[in-house]
Amino acid sequence: xxxxxxxxxxxxxxxxxxxxxxxxxxxxxxxxxxxxxxxxxxxxxxxxxxxxxxxxxxxxxxxxxxxxxxxxxxxxxxxxxxxxxxxxxxxxxxxxxxxxxxxxxxxxxxxxxxxxxxxxxxxxxxxxxxxxxxxxxxxxxxxxxxxxxxxxxxxxxxxxxxxxxxxxxxxxxxxxxxxxxxxxxxxxxxxxxxxxxxxxxxxxxxxxxxxxxxxxxxxxxxxxxxxxxxxxxxxxxxxxxxxxxxxxxxxxxxxxxxxxxxxxxxxxxxxxxxxxxxxxxxxxxxxxxxxxxxxxxxxxxxxxxxx
Amino acid sequence: xxxxxxxxxxxxxxxxxxxxxxxxxxxxxxxxxxxxxxxxxxxxxxxxxxxxxxxxxxxxxxxxxxxxxxxxxxxxxxxxxxxxxxxxxxxxxxxxxxxxxxxxxxxxxxxxxxxxxxxxxxxxxxxxxxxxxxxxxxxxxxxxxxxxxxxxxxxxxxxxxxxxxxxxxxxxxxxxxxxxxxxxxxxxxxxxxxxxxxxxxxxxxxxxxxxxxxxxxxxxxxxxxxxxxxxxxxxxxxxxxxx
Numbered sequence: 001x002x003x004x005x006x007x008x009x010x011x012x013x014x015x016x017x018x019x020x021x022x023x024x025x026x027x028x029x030x031x032x033x034x035x036x037x038x039x040x041x042x043x044x045x046x047x048x049x050x051x052x053x054x055x056x057x058x059x060x061x062x063x064x065x066x067x068x069x070x071x072x073x074x075x076x077x078x079x080x081x082x083x084x085x086x087x088x089x090x091x092x093x094x095x096x097x098x099x100x101x102x103x104x105x106x107x108x109x110x111x112x113x114x115x116x117x118x119x120x121x122x123x124x125x126x127x128x129x130x131x132x133x134x135x136x137x138x139x140x141x142x143x144x145x146x147x148x149x150x151x152x153x154x155x156x157x158x159x160x161x162x163x164x165x166x167x168x169x170x171x172x173x174x175x176x177x178x179x180x181x182x183x184x185x186x187x188x189x190x191x192x193x194x195x196x197x198x199x200x201x202x203x204x205x206x207x208x209x210x211x212x213x214x215x216x217x218x219x220x221x222x223x224x225x226x227x228x229x230x231x232x233x234x235x236x237x238x239x240x241x242x243x244x245x246x247x248x249x250x251x252x253x254x255x256x257x258x259x260x261x262x263x264x265x266x267x268x269x270x271x272x273x274x275x276x277x278x279x280x281x282x283x284x285x286x287x288x289x290x291x292x293x294x295x296x297x298x299x300x301x302x303x304x305x306x307x
Numbered sequence: 308x309x310x311x312x313x314x315x316x317x318x319x320x321x322x323x324x325x326x327x328x329x330x331x332x333x334x335x336x337x338x339x340x341x342x343x344x345x346x347x348x349x350x351x352x353x354x355x356x357x358x359x360x361x362x363x364x365x366x367x368x369x370x371x372x373x374x375x376x377x378x379x380x381x382x383x384x385x386x387x388x389x390x391x392x393x394x395x396x397x398x399x400x401x402x403x404x405x406x407x408x409x410x411x412x413x414x415x416x417x418x419x420x421x422x423x424x425x426x427x428x429x430x431x432x433x434x435x436x437x438x439x440x441x442x443x444x445x446x447x448x449x450x451x452x453x454x455x456x457x458x459x460x461x462x463x464x465x466x467x468x469x470x471x472x473x474x475x476x477x478x479x480x481x482x483x484x485x486x487x488x489x490x491x492x493x494x495x496x497x498x499x500x501x502x503x504x505x506x507x508x509x510x511x512x513x514x515x516x517x518x519x520x521x522x523x524x525x526x527x528x529x530x531x532x533x534x535x536x537x538x539x540x541x542x543x544x545x546x547x548x549x550x
Contacts, residue, residue: 045390045549048394049393049394050390050393050394051549070396070397073394073395073396074396078391078394080387080390080391080394081387082387084386084388084391085388085391086317086321086386086388087386088321088324089317089321089324093320097313097317098395100310100313101310101313101314101395101396101397102395102396103309103310129324145391
């Protein structure tokens with residue numbers, strides 16, 4: 001378990017992380033969300049022992065990051081933002097260096113490097129120097145480095161940033177594959193990623209926690225949660241739709257020639273909308289019930305905090 | 308302590324991964340030859356010793372050693388790999404010392420490659436080889452002191468060129484602290500302070516070792532200087548690493 005308690009980091013002019021407290025349990029994949037500059041990276045840098053907190057602390061499986069930094073660092077695999085590596089080393093040389101620093105020697109070391117290389121598919125570039133690799137491969141080297149010692153805690157700072165859709169998919173699959181029996185923390189501002197891989201999402205803004213829940217719970221905070229979108233050939237009666245029990249309003253989407261009927265929080269309006277369609281005999285081409293829009297929830301949460 | 312050799316090995320290998328090592332060694336050998344034979348008048352003196360060779364080392368190191376020290380930390384900060392290094396389970400002591408030792412051993416390799424000088428002087432006459440060994444040791448210690456200063460300056464500056472200039476400047480102060488240009492500035496000061504400043508001079512210390520006089524105080528001087536600057540490096544790395 002990771003216990004973060006009252007973690008605070010103040011720099012000269014501003015407070016990057018402000019009294020942050022939450023816990024992450026084994027088996028969870030935590031999506032750490034927030035706009036740029038919200039304090040995601042600073043929090044991760046404190047969890048990995050790179051920065052010392054101004055006050056408060058965090059415990060990594062019981063090891064305090066302030067007083068037992070080395071013990072905590074042994075348990076963590078960390079991919080820093082931008083996946084920095086030693087560019088003049090070969091992939092093999094670099095991974096062997098990491099394995100040695102992690103205390104593996106001889107056959108054990110070779111085994112570890114081999115496994116990590118296979119997991120992120122680096123076989124083809126083993127002999128190349130890292131600076132000659134493409135962005136996707138560099139990121140994978142960073143991931144290989146982080147998972148090499150099969151860590152209990154995996155902290156990844158924007159693991160898919162700058163990758164193409166195929167590579168993103170690959171990295172997400174890898175993370176899902178690794179996640180069992182581990183604690184994974186991923187920072188990202190790509191919201192689809194949260195729905196795709198995370199079991200829980202924590203949103204921070206200005207260094208403070210503004211939301212904490214499963215991606216589904218977050219989606220249900222959206223005003224589009226349970227909203228019904230209709231695409232029709234002919235004209236629709238907006239007033240009748242808005243007057244349905246449980247409906248909160250109607251939005252017209254000019255570009256798609258569709259209407260979205262919003263639901264009041266806690267209400268389900270799909271049956272009523274359906275009944276109205278049948279009653280009026282409208283020709284409907286498409287009918288969608290929305291789960292909620294994460295990006296809209298994200299904007300509401302983080303903008304409200306900034307104001 | 309267990310990870311120190313790992314850091315050391317990586318750092319030393321990284322010198323040879325780029326042309327830096329070969330360029331450095333080549334320039335060092337050429338310059339030390341030029342200084343010995345032309346400026347030092349090796350033949351004209353008609354003496355079988357290496358005084359003309361060693362007497363220029365202080366000035367040679369002033370510009371060459373900061374060139375190998377400047378990348379130690381500045382490069383890590385520039386590329387961001389410092390975040391990787393400092394979140395691995397190693398202590399600051401291991402990181403600072405491992406990097407320093409790699410640079411120091413590299414300087415030692417360059418120094419050892421001047422062995423043809425020893426062969427030459429042994430071929431031409433009968434030098435006191437004990438003095439030569441002592442002078443090599445002194446020269447290596449001198450390089451270590453320059454490197455420790457350079458390491459601290461490299462941690463201070465993110466830009467390698469600035470690290471280089473800072474290291475040359477600070478090293479220069481240590482060289483000339485025994486000369487009138489510095490001591491005159493302390494004319495107002497009590498005698499003990501003037502003596503203390505004068506005793507910091509690389510020139511005086513190195514001069515006595517290169518004459519074959521190994522004084523424990525001189526060894527201690529260089530070693531404590533190295534330790535002090537490395538301790539300063541560790542502090543600076545901690546303060547500056549996140550910027």
